[in-house]
Amino acid sequence: MIRLEGITKSFGSLQVLKGIDLEINKGEIVSIVGPSGAGKTTLLQIMGTLDEPDAGTVEFDGTVVSWMKEKELSAFRNKNIGFVFQFHQLLPEFTALENVMIPAFIAGVSSKEANERALEILEFMGLTERASHKPNELSGGEKQRVAVARALINHPAVILADEPSGSLDTHNKEELHQLFFDLRERLGQTFVIVTHDDNLSKITDRTVNMVDGMIKKV
Numbered sequence: 001m002i003r004l005e006g007i008t009k010s011f012g013s014l015q016v017l018k019g020i021d022l023e024i025n026k027g028e029i030v031s032i033v034g035p036s037g038a039g040k041t042t043l044l045q046i047m048g049t050l051d052e053p054d055a056g057t058v059e060f061d062g063t064v065v066s067w068m069k070e071k072e073l074s075a076f077r078n079k080n081i082g083f084v085f086q087f088h089q090l091l092p093e094f095t096a097l098e099n100v101m102i103p104a105f106i107a108g109v110s111s112k113e114a115n116e117r118a119l120e121i122l123e124f125m126g127l128t129e130r131a132s133h134k135p136n137e138l139s140g141g142e143k144q145r146v147a148v149a150r151a152l153i154n155h156p157a158v159i160l161a162d163e164p165s166g167s168l169d170t171h172n173k174e175e176l177h178q179l180f181f182d183l184r185e186r187l188g189q190t191f192v193i194v195t196h197d198d199n200l201s202k203i204t205d206r207t208v209n210m211v212d213g214m215i216k217k218v
């Protein structure tokens, strides 16, 4: 479903990615692990079309995204890729429900449908009672689950998560990890997750090991 071929990327004289070939299949939960500075976040950003490679191609279901113009690309990204970051990045002045609805608005979905979709996802996550709360009225675990709900609202082909449980305690970590598997079970959702958490990488379908800008063959 996602195919990266020959991806290289440098920042100034520092070559961060040195020729990455990687395929992600539909419904897979893949973890990306490796030491700090190995290039994991850079790779995820390129996979998510938030950054451009110096060379190589990123393909989603046969569509090469590097050929798209910026406007077309942001519409494609909004529709096809959900993002979850270490710090939830919810907008503080909006409620949980509104935060979840925002990407649907951007995609041109009617407010009625956006509202229905958001309520349904929040219900699935056991967050109905929290829908009208603002981020500062939610626990860390709840905020991350709202961030996952927001990532899901446009039924993306893939969710890319960068250290999604990095700021959570053990209990909330486990709950969030379980949620990824529940969403795969229920929706066939595909996930690519950068993580330093061995407990998570142990249970994912596949672990991509990055070392010094390359994928380590095991």
Ligand SMILES: Nc1ncnc2c1ncn2[C@@H]1O[C@H](COP(=O)(O)OP(=O)(O)OP(=O)(O)O)[C@@H](O)[C@H]1O
Pocket: 011, 016, 034, 035, 036, 037, 038, 039, 040, 041, 042, 043
């Ligand atoms: N925009 C940028 N400009 C310059 N250097 C950058 C930029 N983004 C990343 N780097 C450098 O690229 C290297 C790889 O960074 P990256 O964030 O991809 O690593 P990582 O494997 O995700 O690390 P961590 O596990 O610490 O998050 C690092 O040396 C980093 O300092």
